Amino acid sequence: MTRLSRTFQTAPAAVPRDNSAKFLDSGLTSEGFQTPDWLVPDIEDGTAPSMKAEAVDNVVDRLPDHAPEFAGEIRPRVEWAYDDAAFRERGTEQVRRLAGDVGEHLDGIVFPKVGRIDDVRAAAGVLADAEREAGLADGALDMAVILETAPARSDLREICRFASESRLAGLVFGPVDYTAELGGRALHGERPRWDGLLEALSNETSAAGVVAFGGPFDQLFHERAGVSYYNAEGYADQVEHEATIGIDGSWSLHPKQTAQANRIHTPGSEELDRDLTKIEAFNDAKREGTGAVVVSGQMVDEATYKNFANTVLTVRAIDDAHPEQTAELYDDDLLERALSVELA
Amino acid sequence: MTRLSRTFQTAPAAVPRDNSAKFLDSGLTSEGFQTPDWLVPDIEDGTAPSMKAEAVDNVVDRLPDHAPEFAGEIRPRVEWAYDDAAFRERGTEQVRRLAGDVGEHLDGIVFPKVGRIDDVRAAAGVLADAEREAGLADGALDMAVILETAPARSDLREICRFASESRLAGLVFGPVDYTAELGGRALHGERPRWDGLLEALSNETSAAGVVAFGGPFDQLFHERAGVSYYNAEGYADQVEHEATIGIDGSWSLHPKQTAQANRIHTPGSEELDRDLTKIEAFNDAKREGTGAVVVSGQMVDEATYKNFANTVLTVRAIDDAHPEQTAELYDDDLLERALSVELA
């Protein structure tokens, strides 16, 4: 089945508030387009060092109540760093605790700051060990890694090829740490977009059949005349750029961003209608013994067919997980066509 | 001898017209700057599935009459797809038929949608087998591949290194299929230019000593006030960009594009005069026992000499294949200098 990966929303798992699980609770109880496809309770950079233990406790405490009703997938981000054993040791303990106590409510684990392929293999080994100790089925927990160090970028191709023989299911860009590691300086407040990296990330994840997410957009709000506005336009620019180059989903830091990115990464009505029309015409042609047909000037054959089928499969996956989203976006006839059309 | 590779013109080998070989005939009988350096009778995406057999028949039928007079090289594009055995089987049959029936009129075969290096090796093997069966000399037919899939981009370096031990002679970018395979969506009608890929393509083909072509430019015409114009400016922008980054030649979909790209990829009068002057001064200096000379502020030595010599070799190759082109572009004195200057 097509898996949804439109949004990767991090939620600090413990914050210095009366309810330290405030953001975790908010993510787990989100509704409609605000529900991220991947909810990532953040035990790493989003949580202060003095609150790491409480962060793990919060995840262990909240998941049994909320995970069964949550419509997305859940993958906590633990501590890890290719160049610091103390981080890897704390991360290993966090993975063990999570797998052991709430493993059945998790889809996977996110490892930040991985290095070369050997370090990614080591993280996969830690997860496999924890899974086995917890009595979970082999492969029950998949993993994603944040691409944010020079050695990981250097080994990107090997890391993606590793996915074909392992539980590695996704890569996520981490531009802040990446820029710092390369020694980049934001001289006029602008960080590079790292176009070469994004192109390679889209290519290698596509070749490996795993998902790719873009990096966080942290200018959440901007001010004008003393009033603070949600920066919808800036975020849309980034998300649309990611969609244009084939990055599957976008990082969200806020429910507003989640709702926005979920919509941008969902086929629109026109796009769906256009692709359905082509599939229907191709199905007719095949019944009449022809191997291809031209619809609105574009040839549809076995090869191009796959692209149109992908649109339909995505819509079916969204409908399966979030019927309220498809009900809002498409009229009844269009949705019915998407659900019933025959796919080769 | 320097081989010409300014233009790669695809011509559908069969179209639903009274004369189904209309575009093939047009390409084979083109004259002057409209003659492509590589003419590519297209049996793949340009030809409808129901007309594939007729497309092969057309090539087999037309080449004996026209190929001997045709001033460019001829390489049909057959069907192929790294992820679909049915395409590879059809392509194998097409290669056999072409090599067996008109092999002596062909320079090579173009394979689309190749995957990783193993798939490129497989295509090379199919061509070698067909060549032997047809009784052609070993290596009589070379091959080019279209770079348009994620695994081929991932293995670009290995594919180019394979060229040094094989019949692989060129790579051609295929942006439409490439963008679709990566899942890129043209949200506002714009497809990415894939700058990272183009840079790598120029580098790896240069390192391997094979030729590189850019992708097709499909906005052939634009409309203004109800009138349709040939989009010369848009195509020139793309071709000049390709020339700037060292892509050897450009894809053409139309004789007008061929004429335009042939001119842009040909040294201009000023460029030729400038490089000849440097070579002549260097030759004089060498006769006087000096290893270098400064001309118009630029030092010319054995190393830089090669660049200037390339300009002259290209002009000689054009003059050899298309004397009408050099006659049109250069005055007699300049051309005579290019043909007679001594090259080390």
Added chain:
Amino acid sequence: MTRLSRTFQTAPAAVPRDNSAKFLDSGLTSEGFQTPDWLVPDIEDGTAPSMKAEAVDNVVDRLPDHAPEFAGEIRPRVEWAYDDAAFRERGTEQVRRLAGDVGEHLDGIVFPKVGRIDDVRAAAGVLADAEREAGLADGALDMAVILETAPARSDLREICRFASESRLAGLVFGPVDYTAELGGRALHGERPRWDGLLEALSNETSAAGVVAFGGPFDQLFHERAGVSYYNAEGYADQVEHEATIGIDGSWSLHPKQTAQANRIHTPGSEELDRDLTKIEAFNDAKREGTGAVVVSGQMVDEATYKNFANTVLTVRAIDDAHPEQTAELYDDDLLERALSVELA
């Protein structure tokens, strides 16, 4: 100790003037911000073929007098070319002569036009042999290579990984030769910036722990209304772009460029104050048993600490080599804080 690599200034080692060592002398006696971190007496492209021998003589003659007082490091650029044995033979002789006669005054050697990893290994071997013959300690002389050929770009990752087991200490971009080798043509006078290459250069050198320099900026002056001006703005744009993407230092062709690039690649007062404040707060937090602290909205922990510490280490290295530069840039209190703060 942090090594300084803000500037890579080439100085032709012999020019057709009364004093053929004019530019070499000027570099060796430069003062203040005009002192390059790397001074590169150029025996390669900056020196005419007929003056190569005199160029080597000049270096051998001047270094004993000036090198002991010179505040930067000295690495001559010798002849070399992966595709021409004559260049490699001349370069080998030049390395031998330099190591034998003035080896104790050199920090290393710069090899241009290297090819694939095997060619880089060969250059390293030549240097090792010369070092041994000269009776210098093993590793006394390090090496840098100019990245300016297609095969070197193709093997960039392997070349940088070689650094971890060798004397290779830096890579420098050479855009003019690189563009020529790829066959790029400056159709409208503009050369590509080669963004993909620069991104990869920054990444791979960071992963290997070696330094990276950008390419030369040759539009040193521009004219307006008949008057020639130093092109400070154009050079600043290039140097700042390099700093933004993590290229460590910039190529200089002139003392004015050296002074400018040294300043841009030096932490500013505000940057230093900001990072010191974070380190001081983190040190306080650690003394009180906390592992992290939030300063001006940014969390400082062991991981982010490294970035702030780098700023201080760079300032200490500059103060050590160039006390006049730190005295000019920072007020006494700020400098004192930078020199005395405790670094973990």
